[in-house]
Amino acid sequence: MSKGIIYQGQSIFDKAIESTGDVEQAFAFTLLNGLSITDTLAIGEAVLFPEVQRKSIVALFGVKNRPASEFLVDAYDFNEPLGIGTMAIGTTFIVG
Numbered sequence: 802m803s804k805g806i807i808y809q810g811q812s813i814f815d816k817a818i819e820s821t822g823d824v825e826q827a828f829a830f831t832l833l834n835g836l837s838i839t840d841t842l843a844i845g846e847a848v849l850f851p852e853v854q855r856k857s858i859v860a861l862f863g864v865k866n867r868p869a870s871e872f873l874v875d876a877y878d879f880n881e882p883l884g885i886g887t888m889a890i891g892t893t894f895i896v897g
Contacts, residue, residue, distance in 0.1 A: 814870070833850065
């Protein structure tokens with residue numbers, strides 16, 4: 802078991818991949834930290850994560866290359882035309 806910090810835009814799945822190299826470790830990650838799989842993580846929050854599963858994947862990530870897949874609904878204007886062939890998922894599913 803190791804410790805880590807949550808960075809901007811990281812979800813539980815992002816941190817599991819960055820820390821262990823295996824997205825399936827997200828469930829172990831949530832158990833270690835008393836979280837739900839759908840919880841939003843706070844930037845700077847200290848967390849525990851399980852042992853590294855795939856060192857070659859963990860080695861891909863560093864200070865300038867972190868997984869961060871959080872989509873901030875508030876940062877996108879859903880009233881703006883999306884154009885042909887685009888999709889946005891927020892509180893509703895919109896296909897333009």
